Amino acid sequence: MTDAAGSTGAPGAPVVEMTGISIAFPGVKALDGVDFRLFPGEVHALMGENGAGKSTLIKALTGVYATDSGRIVVGGQERSFAGPAEAQAAGISTVYQEVNLCDNLSVAENVMLGHEVRRAGGIDWRATRAAAREHLRALDVDIHPSSSLSSHSLAVQQLVAISRAMVVDARVLILDEPTSSLDADEVAKLFDVVRTLRARGVAILFVSHFLDQVYAISDRMTVLRNGQLVGEYRTAELDRVELVQKMIGRSLEVLERLEESPKPQIAERRDTTPYLQAIGLGRKGSIEPFDLDVYPGEVVGLAGLLGSGRTELARLLYGADRADTGSLHVDGDVTRLRSPRSALAHGIVYSSESRKTEGIIGDLTVRENIVLGIQAERGWLRRVPQRKADEVVDQYIRALGIRPANPDAVAGNLSGGNQQKVLLARWLATAPKLLLLDEPTRGIDVGAKAEIQRLVAELAEQGMAVVFISAELEEVLRLSHRLAVLRDRRKVAELANTDDVTTDAVVDLIASGGQQ
Amino acid sequence: MATQQILEVEPQAGAGASSLASRWQLDRRYLPVLGTLVVLVLMLVIGGSRYENFLSGRVMANLLINNSFLIVLAVGMTFVILTGGIDLSVGAVVALSTCLSAWMFTRGWSAAIAIPASILVGTLIGYLVGLMVHVFEIQPFIATLAAMFLARGLCYLVAPESIPITDPTIVALSQTRWGTADGLVITPSGVVALVVVAVAFVLLHYTRFGRTVYAIGGNEQSARLMGLPVARTKVLVYVISGTCAGLGGFLFAVFSRSGYSLTGIGMELDAIAAVVIGGTLLTGGSGFVLGSVLGVAVLGLIQTIITFEGTLSSWWTKIVIGALLLVFVVLQRLLVVRRR
Numbered sequence: 001m002t003d004a005a006g007s008t009g010a011p012g013a014p015v016v017e018m019t020g021i022s023i024a025f026p027g028v029k030a031l032d033g034v035d036f037r038l039f040p041g042e043v044h045a046l047m048g049e050n051g052a053g054k055s056t057l058i059k060a061l062t063g064v065y066a067t068d069s070g071r072i073v074v075g076g077q078e079r080s081f082a083g084p085a086e087a088q089a090a091g092i093s094t095v096y097q098e099v100n101l102c103d104n105l106s107v108a109e110n111v112m113l114g115h116e117v118r119r120a121g122g123i124d125w126r127a128t129r130a131a132a133r134e135h136l137r138a139l140d141v142d143i144h145p146s147s148s149l150s151s152h153s154l155a156v157q158q159l160v161a162i163s164r165a166m167v168v169d170a171r172v173l174i175l176d177e178p179t180s181s182l183d184a185d186e187v188a189k190l191f192d193v194v195r196t197l198r199a200r201g202v203a204i205l206f207v208s209h210f211l212d213q214v215y216a217i218s219d220r221m222t223v224l225r226n227g228q229l230v231g232e233y234r235t236a237e238l239d240r241v242e243l244v245q246k247m248i249g250r251s252l253e254v255l256e257r258l259e260e261s262p263k264p265q266i267a268e269r270r271d272t273t274p275y276l277q278a279i280g281l282g283r284k285g286s287i288e289p290f291d292l293d294v295y296p297g298e299v300v301g302l303a304g305l306l307g308s309g310r311t312e313l314a315r316l317l318y319g320a321d322r323a324d325t326g327s328l329h330v331d332g333d334v335t336r337l338r339s340p341r342s343a344l345a346h347g348i349v350y351s352s353e354s355r356k357t358e359g360i361i362g363d364l365t366v367r368e369n370i371v372l373g374i375q376a377e378r379g380w381l382r383r384v385p386q387r388k389a390d391e392v393v394d395q396y397i398r399a400l401g402i403r404p405a406n407p408d409a410v411a412g413n414l415s416g417g418n419q420q421k422v423l424l425a426r427w428l429a430t431a432p433k434l435l436l437l438d439e440p441t442r443g444i445d446v447g448a449k450a451e452i453q454r455l456v457a458e459l460a461e462q463g464m465a466v467v468f469i470s471a472e473l474e475e476v477l478r479l480s481h482r483l484a485v486l487r488d489r490r491k492v493a494e495l496a497n498t499d500d501v502t503t504d505a506v507v508d509l510i511a512s513g514g515q516q
Numbered sequence: 517m518a519t520q521q522i523l524e525v526e527p528q529a530g531a532g533a534s535s536l537a538s539r540w541q542l543d544r545r546y547l548p549v550l551g552t553l554v555v556l557v558l559m560l561v562i563g564g565s566r567y568e569n570f571l572s573g574r575v576m577a578n579l580l581i582n583n584s585f586l587i588v589l590a591v592g593m594t595f596v597i598l599t600g601g602i603d604l605s606v607g608a609v610v611a612l613s614t615c616l617s618a619w620m621f622t623r624g625w626s627a628a629i630a631i632p633a634s635i636l637v638g639t640l641i642g643y644l645v646g647l648m649v650h651v652f653e654i655q656p657f658i659a660t661l662a663a664m665f666l667a668r669g670l671c672y673l674v675a676p677e678s679i680p681i682t683d684p685t686i687v688a689l690s691q692t693r694w695g696t697a698d699g700l701v702i703t704p705s706g707v708v709a710l711v712v713v714a715v716a717f718v719l720l721h722y723t724r725f726g727r728t729v730y731a732i733g734g735n736e737q738s739a740r741l742m743g744l745p746v747a748r749t750k751v752l753v754y755v756i757s758g759t760c761a762g763l764g765g766f767l768f769a770v771f772s773r774s775g776y777s778l779t780g781i782g783m784e785l786d787a788i789a790a791v792v793i794g795g796t797l798l799t800g801g802s803g804f805v806l807g808s809v810l811g812v813a814v815l816g817l818i819q820t821i822i823t824f825e826g827t828l829s830s831w832w833t834k835i836v837i838g839a840l841l842l843v844f845v846v847l848q849r850l851l852v853v854r855r856r
Contacts, residue, residue, distance in 0.1 A: 085743035100741045102734030104801035105727075113731055114724060114744050122722025148545070164742070 013076065015040050015171055015203045016092075021060055021070035025413050028404060030056040032227045033070070038172060043194060043204045045214045045235070048224035049247055049445035051403065051415030054207050057224070058174055062087040062094050075171070093165030097177035099157040101149055101164070108132035108145035111164045135163045139193045155186035162193060173197060174205045179213055180442060183305065191217050209445060211240055223247055248447045273332045275465045276317065276348070276434050280326035287312040289325050290491035292484060294434060299456060299466040301480030301497070303473055303506050309489035310469045311353055314436045317467065318350035319343040331433075344377060347433030351423050351440055353469070355416070359423045362412025366402065366422055367393045369411045373426035396425035401451060417448030424455070434465040441470060453479055473503045485509045548795025548848055549807040555793075555840070556810055559817045567824045574699025575820060581702070583816045584709035585610070585767040589787040590794070590808040591716045592760025595753040597791050598720075599732045600800025601656035603754065605645060606761040607783035608667035609638045611776070613765020615671045617686075618679035618775025627685035634769070635762035641667060642758015646751030660754075664784070671777035678776040681769060690770045705767045712760065716805045725749060733800025789837055790815055793844050814840065 016038040023031040031053045038044050046054045059065040061072065063081025072079055074090055081087040084094065101110045108129045117127040132145045141159045149157060158178055165173050175194070179187045194204055194217060208214055214221065215235060223230040223246045230246045238246075274293035282289030287309040294300050302310045315321045317328070319337030328335050330346045337343045340350065352358035361369055371389045378384060393407045400421040402414075411422055420440055427435065437456065441449045456479055460466050470476050476483065477497060485493040485506065492513050495501065563570040580587075589606050596603045617634035621627075641663050648659040681687075695701030720726035728749045731739040740746045769775060794811030796803025818836045822828050 083743075084741050085745070088743040094741070096741065100735070100738040102731045102738055102801065104734035105730060109727065109730075113727055113739075113742055116724055116727065118724075122718055123724070123727070125722075168743075 012040065014038055014073075015075060016061065017071075017073040018057070018061065019071045019073075021057065021072070022068045023056055023060055023065055024068055026410065028409065028413055030227050031060065031067075034224065034227070034229045035232075036061075036222055036229075037232065038203045038205055039220075040171070040203050041198055041201045042219045043198055043206050043217050045218035045221040046205060046207045046224070047214065047221050047243065047247055048230075049415075049417070049447050051226070051418060052224040052247070052445075053227040054224060055176065056227075058094065058176055058205070058207070062092060062174065088168050088170075091169065091171035092174065093168060093170035093172070094174040094176060095158060095161040095165060095178055097180055099154060099161050101157060101161055103148075103150035103157075105149060106146050107136070107143060107149050107152070107160055110149050110160055111135055111145070111167060113164070115167050131167075132163075135166055136160070138166065139163055139196065141193075153186075155182045155189070158182070158190065159193060162197075166197075170202060172203045172205065174207075176207050177209070178206075179208055179210060187213065211243070215240070244446060247445070274329075275331055277329040278317065278326065279329070281316055281323045281328055282325045283312070283316055283321055283323050286321060286489070287316065288490040290484075292317075292491070292494075294465045294467060296433070296465050297460055297463045298482065299460045299468050299480045301476035301483045302467065302469045302486060303476050303483055304486030304510060305471075308486040308510075309491075310486055311438055312489065313486065313491070314350060314438050314467060314469060317343075317434075318348060318436055320350065341376070344430065347431075348436065349373070349427035349430060349432040349434070350436040351420075351427055351438060353439035353442065355419055355423055360411050360419045362410070364411055365408050366397070366411050366414070367407035369422050370396060370407075370425045370429060373430045377430050392429050393425075396429060400425055400455065415444075417444035417452075420444055420452065421448070424452070428459075432464065434467070435459065436467045436469075438469045439471065440468075441472070441475060449475075473506055477501065477503060477506065487513050545802065546804075547851060548797075548802075548844075549804055549810065551844070551847060552793060552795050552807060552810045552814060556814055556817065559814065559821065563817065563821050563824065567821075570820075570824060572699060573696075574701075577695070577699060577701050577706075579813060579816045579820060580706045580709070582771075583812050584703070584705040585764040585771065586783070586786060586790065586815070587709040587809055587812050588712050588760050588764040588767060589783065590790040590812050591712050591805055592757035592764075593784075593787045593791050594716070594794075594796055594803060594805050594808045595720070595729060596656070596757045597788070597796050597798060598729050598800055598803055599750060599753050600736070601649065601750075601753065602660065602788070602798075603645070603757045603761075604657065604660040604784050605641060605663035605667055606757060606764070606787055607780040607785070608664040608671070609641055609758060609761035610765040610768055610780035610783055611671045611778070612641075612667040612674070613637055613762045614769040614772070614779055615675040615679070615775040615777055617766060617769050618681050619674045621681050621683040621686070622679055627683055630683070631685075631766055634766050635759060638758040638760070638762020638765065639755055640758070642755040642761070643751065645758065646754035649754060650747050650750050656754075668777070671779075675775050675777050678774050681773045681775065686770055686773065690773055705770055708763070708767060712763065713805060713809055720805055725752065729753060730801055733797075733802070735801075786815065789841055792848075793840060795844075795848075797848055798845075 014037040016036070018034070018036040021031050021034045034053065034057060036057060046057065048054050056065065060067050063083045063086055074092065079090060081090065111132040112128050116123040117131055118124060129145050136143065136145065139159060139162060141156070141163060143152060143156060149160065152160070162173070178190060182190065198204060206214070206218055218235045220232065220234050221238070222232045223243070225247060274295045276294045278290065278292045280289040280291065290313065292300070302313065304310050312321070316323050319339050319342055322338065328337060330348070335346060343350070367389065370393050371384055374392065375384050396402070397405050397407060402418050402421045402425065411419060414422065424440070440452055453475065456466055456468060468476060468479055480497045483495050483497050483501070483506065484491055487510055493509050560571065569575065589610070593603055593606065613634040616637055617630050620630035620633065645659050645663045648654045649656050689704050692704055693701045720729060728739065728744045728746070731742070731744055732746055732749060736746060768779060772779070790811035791803070791808045792798060792811070793814050794803070794807035794809070796807060815837060819833050822830060822832050
């Protein structure tokens with residue numbers, strides 16, 4: 001552990017000091033004697049794999065979880081917050097990955113909720129809106145305070161959430177995965193705001209999976225692994241390889257092998273008919289008509305920006321939305337997919353990008369979540385025999401390395417990466433022919449990411465057809481045999497992923513809309 | 517805030533396309549209420565052209581007077597539905613409140629005690645429901661269903677048969693009419709209803725409590741993470757709804773001058789119908805108390821038109837309400853879908 005006192009931008013006494021924090025959930029020891037310090041005027045990155053305990057530590061600090069043991073000192077006083085409201089009152093504000101604002105209200109109302117300017121007879125809306133405008137302007141957010149929150153992009157909503165944090169004069173600002181849904185410009189804008197706040201002496205706790213961003217913005221970092229403290233470091237003194245090693249606690253071999261692995265060979269097609277063939281398939285307001293073939297044993301990558309229609313395309317192939325033009329051939333036969341259920345009957349499964357709302361059922365156990373898929377296939381009248389269920393569940397927990405390897409753990413308590421694996425296990429257990437993966441690696445750590453990528457490659461090798469969607473072009477290029485490029489809800493290009501196809505080339509394609 | 521916000525945005529609308537867009541967004545929140553207003557005006561026009569004297573002051577005044585208790589119930593219900601909840605107990609609480617006041621009057625209690633007591637019964641039941649919803653996290657549907665049976669059962673205990681109310685205060689209240697000779701009159705009940713609406717409007721739009729109600733309806737999880745007093749607010753909306761039901765019961769006692777245990781069966785559904793027709797989303801977070809008043813007016817006008825028609829069975833009221841409700845729910849659904 002390095003001594004951080006006196007390091008860049010972090011003089012004096014810490015504004016937050018947590019010592020010996022432990023928290024246990026049923027079946028999971030989430031935090032085990034973790035120490036953490038945060039100084040005024042620094043950006044401090046909290047690093048670790050999924051399930052390392054980052055979110056738990058944040059929730060312990062903000063009073064969402066009660067600690068089993070340990071001391072939390074804020075501004076020199078020992079504190080124990082009963083909830084986010086108390087933490088906020090003590091100057092600790094949090095902006096979460098999923099923006100936690102009310103989209104039925106206006107921007108100004110969201111910024112000022114609970115802090116509206118009052119005069120005799122109630123809220124002074126004119127003054128309240130003026131105050132909101134001031135707070136937005138202080139962060140250079142140029143939007144109309146009276147506009148509805150839902151009319152703005154996620155990135156702007158995030159800035160609104162930060163403005164809101166500043167209303168309560170936060171001394172500590174926690175940014176939990178703020179950049180996972182933002183594009184490069186939006187990230188730059190966010191970082192400008194973060195730098196402004198740092199200069200004002202706000203202590204910023206930053207959590208992100210993007211190492212580039214962590215190195216771009218943070219002064220110091222604390223690394224966690226499996227609920228335990230690995231150490232506290234100055235960002236400038238720890239290079240990336242060391243950092244990743246500390247995070248995953250094992251050699252980088254697996255990762256490096258993946259990074260260096262050649263692109264998948266475009267195998268000789270074993271079948272002449274594609275497993276799935278979309279001809280002029282489209283849906284008004286969702287995605288323009290497109291053609292797409294997916295052959296068995298092939299990974300088709302969908303490349304495109306956020307909102308370019310990637311998810312919409314997948315939903316049509318899965319029958320979650322109904323196409324209003326075109327036709328779909330499955331295994332050579334014309335098929336109409338009226339619902340996910342009929343897709344399932346044809347061996348097509350879809351793993352959603354929003355695993356919390358459209359995938360994992362948090363209140364059920366890992367076992368129950370995995371068995372759901374087979375059960376759906378059998379229909380609700382024919383119960384899956386206990387023995388078979390146990391067998392399948394054990395097999396996939398082992399094969400996918402789901403941690404904790406406890407089928408009775410409640411799925412909601414698992415980390416993001418492990419939830420994704422449970423979701424994969426659910427669909428793999430139904431022995432699908434076509435796997436639609438929508439952002440399977442978003443918001444999960446490098447180790448788990450590598451495992452999922454390896455798994456996808458293996459599945460394709462075994463003859464499964466895969467459609468792979470990811471915001472990370474490198475990942476799409478690494479895994480796919482063929483690429484379909486989307487832009488503005490339209491498929492603009494399709495190309496074989498040969499060795500000379502680079503990320504830059506694909507970016508150019510997206511930028512030019514295929515008009516080259 | 518409803519009118520104020522529109523006025524405030526207007527001057528800045530010239531600033532460019534973005535503010536134009538935001539104005540359109542703002543307008544959108546009022547769309548369901550505007551829809552209700554259009555329906556109301558249409559009904560007035562149709563009624564006015566078909567029947568003589570339909571648009572007279574007397575008919576309009578009666579609309580307010582005859583529905584004053586329903587207005588009070590709908591106002592309370594609006595609070596609950598805005599948080600995403602529901603209150604099925606209000607009809608039974610109305611009955612309990614009327615029965616209790618009738619019973620107290622037969623005992624010779626003075627109105628100064630009987631009136632507050634009959635209202636506070638509603639407050640108490642609302643508080644219990646609020647605790648059930650908040651502390652034990654029981655679905656509002658079930659919690660208020662239990663309260664409904666409880667209140668209805670207590671009615672029979674208090675008043676097995678209809679009890680006439682002869683208390684001079686109540687009689688005086690029921691006979692007082694202020695206004696001009698040509699029918700444009702208002703009763704104390706009508707005044708109470710209007711005051712309740714005004715207070716509710718201020719509560720919802722000019723207090724932090726009101727903003728928290730909207731925030732909870734929009735996203736309860738977010739509201740909690742924003743540090744808003746979610747628990748207190750959720751209990752309070754049921755207290756408000758219960759109190760409104762108690763007050764509605766008192767108004768109904770004035771209206772009917774008797775306490776009867778079978779009073780107000782299905783009245784909670786009328787209140788919910790008025791709120792929904794008034795443009796409040798059942799999922800919470802969107803709607804206005806003035807919309808609910810319009811909703812009550814629409815329900816009342818249907819009744820009035822069918823009375824004017826003369827030959828129609830009064831059950832047509834229910835059929836028309838049912839059809840209207842369906843149309844409005846579908847319209848709201850379309851609005852929500854378009855927003856996505």
